Amino acid sequence: MRLSIVQWIVVGLIGGFLGSRIAGHGGQGLLRDIVLGIVGGVLGGWLFQQFGYRGVTGINVWSILVSAGGAALVLWLYHKLAK
Helix, strand or coil: CCCCCHHHHHHHHHHHHHHHHCCCCCCCCHHHHHHHHHHHHHHHHHHHHHCCCCCCCCCCHHHHHHHHHHHHHHHHHHHHHCC
């Protein structure tokens, strides 16, 4: 399922914010949270599909959880590589 830009921004914002909380880092700023959430959503969706689960499917709880998990992973990697 293809998401519109607005849907990616909404899911990305929420997922990025939650992902930053899961990873133990405060909000990285509105724009960075959105970008992080979108990248995390793509990564999380791809990873979930590789393991046979649904990825990001729209603006719903499942997609936000997938995005948040992916964003937490991206944020963790970002901070490990930034050191």
